[in-house]
Every structure is written in structure tokens, then in C-alpha cells.
Amino acid sequence: MPGSPSVHSSGDGKPRSGAREARSIDEIRERTSIVEIVAPHVSLKRAGRRLTGLCPFHPDKAPSFTVDPDKGLWHCFGCGAGGNVFGFLMQIENLTFPEAARKLAERLGVDLKGHREDSRARSLRDLLARINGEAASFFRRQLDDCALARDYLKGRGLSDEIVARFALGWAPPEWDALYKHLRRQGYHDADIEQSGLCVARKGGDGCYDRFRARVMFPILDAQERVVAFSGRVVEGAEAVGQQGGDTEQDQPAPKYINSSETPLFQKGRTLYAFPLARKPMGERGRAILVEGQFDVIACHAAGFAETVATLGTALTEDHVQVLRRHTGRVYAAYDSDSAGMKAVLRSQDLFEAAKLEVRVVRLPPGSDPDSFLAEHGPEALAQEIERAVTAMDYRLAAIAASHPDTDDGRLAMMGEVVEALAQLGDAVAQTHYIARLAERCYPGNRDRVRWMEQALHRELRKIPSRRRGSTGAAGVSATAESARSPRDGQGVGAAAVERQVLAAILQSEVAGRWLLKELSAHDFCDDIHRRVFDTIKTKTKDIGAPDVEALLAGEQEPDVCGLISGLALTEDGKAPDAELRKAVERLREWRDARRCQELLSKAGELGAAELNELTELRRRVSRLTGRRSIGEDSG
Numbered sequence: 142m143p144g145s146p147s148v149h150s151s152g153d154g155k156p157r158s159g160a161r162e163a164r165s166i167d168e169i170r171e172r173t174s175i176v177e178i179v180a181p182h183v184s185l186k187r188a189g190r191r192l193t194g195l196c197p198f199h200p201d202k203a204p205s206f207t208v209d210p211d212k213g214l215w216h217c218f219g220c221g222a223g224g225n226v227f228g229f230l231m232q233i234e235n236l237t238f239p240e241a242a243r244k245l246a247e248r249l250g251v252d253l254k255g256h257r258e259d260s261r262a263r264s265l266r267d268l269l270a271r272i273n274g275e276a277a278s279f280f281r282r283q284l285d286d287c288a289l290a291r292d293y294l295k296g297r298g299l300s301d302e303i304v305a306r307f308a309l310g311w312a313p314p315e316w317d318a319l320y321k322h323l324r325r326q327g328y329h330d331a332d333i334e335q336s337g338l339c340v341a342r343k344g345g346d347g348c349y350d351r352f353r354a355r356v357m358f359p360i361l362d363a364q365e366r367v368v369a370f371s372g373r374v375v376e377g378a379e380a381v382g383q384q385g386g387d388t389e390q391d392q393p394a395p396k397y398i399n400s401s402e403t404p405l406f407q408k409g410r411t412l413y414a415f416p417l418a419r420k421p422m423g424e425r426g427r428a429i430l431v432e433g434q435f436d437v438i439a440c441h442a443a444g445f446a447e448t449v450a451t452l453g454t455a456l457t458e459d460h461v462q463v464l465r466r467h468t469g470r471v472y473a474a475y476d477s478d479s480a481g482m483k484a485v486l487r488s489q490d491l492f493e494a495a496k497l498e499v500r501v502v503r504l505p506p507g508s509d510p511d512s513f514l515a516e517h518g519p520e521a522l523a524q525e526i527e528r529a530v531t532a533m534d535y536r537l538a539a540i541a542a543s544h545p546d547t548d549d550g551r552l553a554m555m556g557e558v559v560e561a562l563a564q565l566g567d568a569v570a571q572t573h574y575i576a577r578l579a580e581r582c583y584p585g586n587r588d589r590v591r592w593m594e595q596a597l598h599r600e601l602r603k604i605p606s607r608r609r610g611s612t613g614a615a616g617v618s619a620t621a622e623s624a625r626s627p628r629d630g631q632g633v634g635a636a637a638v639e640r641q642v643l644a645a646i647l648q649s650e651v652a653g654r655w656l657l658k659e660l661s662a663h664d665f666c667d668d669i670h671r672r673v674f675d676t677i678k679t680k681t682k683d684i685g686a687p688d689v690e691a692l693l694a695g696e697q698e699p700d701v702c703g704l705i706s707g708l709a710l711t712e713d714g715k716a717p718d719a720e721l722r723k724a725v726e727r728l729r730e731w732r733d734a735r736r737c738q739e740l741l742s743k744a745g746e747l748g749a750a751e752l753n754e755l756t757e758l759r760r761r762v763s764r765l766t767g768r769r770s771i772g773e774d775s776g
């Protein structure tokens with residue numbers, strides 16, 4: 142990479158026309174076979190004109206995932222995810238729209254340079270990836286020259302093959318070895334500093350290396366670019382040479398440090414070894430979550446290639462989402478005393494919200510997967526994984542173990558147990574765990590078991606449920622539903638009728654034209670339906686009939702994409718005309734009823750026009766209600 146690839150000085154190319162961009166995106170879409178893009182991730186079987194398989198976005202038992210090659214769409218009838226080829230790539234590889242477009246463009250050899258992704262941000266990320274890639278090869282070469290580091294890795298049980306698979310390297314002890322190397326490659330100070338690998342000297346005179354005398358672990362993103370590094374100190378190796386110009390060297394060096402965060406690297410979204418683990422995770426239906434780089438590497442070396450780690454942070458919602466897309470179950474294999482374990486136990490609600498099962502692998506106190514494997518071997522770890530327990534089981538056992546085996550001890554324990562159980566939203570699960578715990582505390586003693594069960598249930602009821610569980614949620618959503626759609630039972634019915642109408646618009650040209658003319662967005666009571674209708678209407682103003690691909694092209698919100706693909710592929714999208722006419726009628730009735738309620742709720746402040754409107758609406762609504770109640774209407 143010769144020359145000077147700085148974004149600060151770059152000014153290549155003039156902006157191209159919008160028409161050219163649109164043509165590129167369309168061209169990509171038309172020339173890309175959706176089946177070819179999906180096939181590496183989902184094993185597809187032909188079913189008529191379509192193909193089906195197990196959904197990669199939720200734990201799927203029936204093949205709910207459908208691909209329609211003619212329409213260029215995919216949709217999961219289980220979890221509702223769906224969209225076009227761009228959306229699939231975005232969700233499965235965790236890419237932004239421009240990244241997905243670029244990837245497909247490269248595959249086809251289509252020129253996307255003029256595409257209006259903010260090209261400045263993109264070229265900055267590209268530049269940072271190039272700097273990190275350059276650093277990775279530098280560190281690798283340094284490892285070849287450093288016997289101390291090679292011996293260290295050998296001492297940790299790493300074969301040459303594993304060192305190569307994880308592209309490990311060595312940051313030499315000098316203060317500016319990498320910095321000088323990057324300068325020689327033509328990179329500018331500002332860019333080197335932005336890469337997170339070097340730190341600007343206080344006097345403003347160049348940079349010094351963040352990583353010195355450390356074994357280097359490159360961190361790759363979903364696109365397999367090097368985006369950052371972790372570095373581990375090696376005992377016996379000392380940083381030497383000119384100092385960094387601050388007091389950093391006086392403090393004991395932390396065992397691990399990571400690159401600072403950059404536009405390319407966010408700790409909270411990155412999992413170590415994810416690109417290596419992605420496929421095994423899908424194939425084995427599980428991910429193993431460990432705490433450190435050496436744990437990951439030891440697991441992979443022992444055949445557990447579905448292993449990943451967070452980078453010195455607690456698990457975030459983003460991490461859980463990434464895992465959730467590739468697997469249905471996560472095994473946390475942490476040192477039982479570690480902060481990481483406590484964090485996983487605290488993350489119960491994240492997992493629950495994502496419908497991702499968590500199991501805790503019980504390693505002996507003080508051991509982590511790396512030391513456990515070294516001592517007991519892969520079969521023993523496989524057995525522990527087999528015997529893993531739910532996070533709640535693990536927590537309850539830990540609470541029980543921390544109190545003495547007496548009645549007083551049990552009483553003291555209950556407070557903590559109740560607090561843990563209160564975080565479970567699900568009353569059925571609470572009952573299950575209470576029964577199990579009571580049985581474990583008083584094996585065979587039916588009276589004591591019942592006493593303890595009753596006491597726990599009583600205490601649990603006193604706690605105001607922090608998380609609204611199944612019953613709470615149902616109550617809340619029922620209220621929300623009836624607020625949106627005032628007449629009895631309208632909510633559920635209205636949503637179905639709205640979907641039927643939208644599906645007809647997308648699937649039938651004749652019916653679509655008529656419905657678009659007859660209805661307005663106000664006729665829909667569900668927000669997302671309203672939004673989709675609005676988008677269809679706006680985008681089809683000129684051409685008359687809606688084009689699903691055109692709708693999806695500009696749409697990047699997964700919920701909306703999933704709804705559109707589902708509407709376009711649903712089997713009952715071709716309702717007879719009479720049914721559609723009735724549907725339109727009902728949407729209008731419901732709209733009147735909503736408006737009526739809206740006016741009634743501010744009755745005191747109504748103007749004359751609004752009062753007239755209200756009178757008219759009430760007349761219409763009560764006429765309908767009367768008709769319905771004597772069973773004239775079959776709806």
C-alpha cells in the first residue's frame with residue numbers, strides 16, 4: 142500500500158448523479174441470486190416455486206424460513222424477519238446497508254463508487270482497517286523474530302497451527318516500533334492515532350505505541366477485517382527505549398489491554414473469534430461464551446470452534462443480538478468467581494428478551510476453560526457442557542450454598558431467593574424453581590417442602606414485579622390495544638384486516654390500485670401498517686402499481702422490511718373483491734370509532750365544528766353497534 146492514503150488529504154472523484162447510484166443498486170439486486178446469498182447460511186429445500194429451510198434468526202423447529210427466488214424476497218413466518226437480498230446480508234453478517242451493497246457490488250464487479258453512503262465515513266473506516274491490517278502483519282513478523290514470545294505461546298500449549306489460525310503476533314518492547322513502521326508505510330500521524338494503536342505524545346511530537354512487549358491478538362469483525370487488537374503482557378519482557386512522555390510507565394501494566402474504540406471498533410458490539418465461530422455456532426446450535434482470549438483459543442484447539450468471548454466488557458444487548466442471529470443457546474463457561482460470571486447472571490433479562498437460552502457450565506472454583514482443558518481434556522469439558530444448568534438454577538444453588546443448612550439459614554436465604562425469582566417474568570417458571578429449591582432444601586420432608594413453597598410464594602407476591610411478566614404484559618398490551626381501537630375485540634381483528642388489505646395491495650395490481658384510491662393512512666390503526674401504507678402510496682404515485690422491490694430498496698428498518706416481505710409472500714394475499722370491499726368498510730368504521738373516542742376524550746374543549754362531527758360520528762357508530770348486536774353483520 143504505497144503512497145499516502147489519508148482521508149484528511151483525499152479529494153478523489155466528483156459526486157455522481159443520483160440516477161447512476163440508483164442504477165447500481167438496482168443492477169446489484171437484479172443480477173444477484175437471493176438463493177446464492179442465502180444458501181451458505183441456510184440449508185434450503187425446494188417447495189414448489191419457493192425454497193424453505195430453518196430460520197437463521199430464531200431457534201426454528203419447523204422450516205419457517207422461505208425464499209422466493211422470482212420475487213427476490215425472503216421471509217420467516219416464525220419470527221417475522223424478512224426483506225430482500227440486502228436486508229438478508231445486513232442481518233446475517235451484521236452490516237450496514239452501504240456495507241452490504243458494497244459487498245454484493247464487489248461480488249458482481251459492479252462499480253458502486255458513486256453510491257451515496259457517506260463516503261467520508263466509509264473511507265475513514267477503510268483506512269483504519271488498512272492500518273490495522275498492516276499492524277497485524279507487522280506483529281506477525283515480529284513474532285517470528287522473538288524467541289521469548291514464541292516460547293511463551295508454546296508454554297501456554299499453543300501449536301504453530303493455532304498461532305497461525307488466530308494470526309497471533311508480538312508487539313516489540315520499543316516505544317515506537319509500530320509507529321515508525323506505519324510512518325514508513327506512508328500513513329499520517331492523525332490517522333495512526335485514530336487507529337487506536339498509537340497515542341499522541343504530549344508535546345505534539347509524533348506518537349508512541351499503545352502495545353509494547355505484548356502478545357498480540359488481532360480482533361476481526363464480521364467482514365473478517367482486522368479492526369483492533371488485544372495485547373497481553375508477557376512476564377520477563379519489559380518495555381524499553383524512549384518513554385512515552387507521560388507517567389504511564391510508573392503504574393503496573395494491566396494484564397490485557399485493547400485498542401481504544403474507533404469508528405471501526407466498538408467493544409460492546411464485538412465478539413472475539415466471531416468470524417471463526419460463526420459457522421460452527423449455526424451448525425451446532427449453540428455458542429460457548431468464555432472470558433479471555435486464551436480461553437477462546439484453547440476451546441477452538443480442543444474442537445469447540447463455536448466459542449467466542451467479549452472483550453473485557455460485560456455482555457451488551459448488541460452482543461446478545463449477534464449471538465441470537467446465529468444460535469438458540471449460549472453456554473457460559475466462566476470462572477465461577479469472576480466478574481464475567483456475575484455479569485452473565487445479571488444479564489438474564491437481556492437473554493430472555495432475545496429468547497436466547499442460557500446455560501451455565503459449572504467449572505471447579507478458580508478454573509477457567511483454558512486451565513480446565515489443560516488439566517482434564519476435551520471430553521471432560523464436553524461432559525460439563527452436557528451437565529450445564531440454567532442461569533436461575535445456578536444462581537439459586539449459589540444462594541443456597543452461601544447459607545447454613547439450618548432453619549435460620551433457610552429463612553435468611555429466602556430474601557435473596559425471592560429477589561432472584563422476581564426477575565423471572567414467568568409465573569410458571571417461578572413455581573418450577575420454588576418447588577425444586579424446596580425439594581433440595583428438605584429432601585423427602587413433605588411438610589417442610591410445602592411450608593417453604595408457601596413462604597416463598599407469599600414473599601414473591603409482596604414484591605412489585607420489576608419486570609412485567611406474562612400476565613402483566615398481557616394486561617398492558619390489552620389496554621394499549623383497546624385504546625387504539627375502541628370497540629370490543631377490534632384490536633386483534635383490525636390488525637388482521639389491515640394486513641389483509643396491505644397484502645392485497647402488494648399482490649394484486651387491480652385490487653391494489655383500487656385500495657390505494659379508496660383508503661388513506663388514517664384508516665389504519667396500527668402505526669406500522671399506517672407507515673407501510675403511506676410509503677406504498679408515496680412510492681407508487683407515478684407508476685400506479687406498487688413494486689415490492691422498490692419499497693424495500695430504501696427501507697432499512699428490519700420491522701418494516703419483515704412486514705413488507707411477509708405481506709408480499711403470504712398465501713392469503715389474494716382475497717376476493719367482495720371480501721376486500723367489506724374490509725375497506727370495516728376499516729372506515731373503526732376509523733370513525735377511533736375519531737369518536739378521541740373527540741369524546743376532550744369533550745370540554747370541542748369547537749362547534751368538532752361537536753357537529755361528533756354528533757355525526759356517534760350516529761354512524763351507534764347505528765353500526767346496533768346492527769352488530771342483533772347479529773346482522775357476520776364480521
Ligand SMILES: [Zn+2]
Pocket residue numbers: 196197198199201205217218219220221222
Ligand atoms: Zn425466524
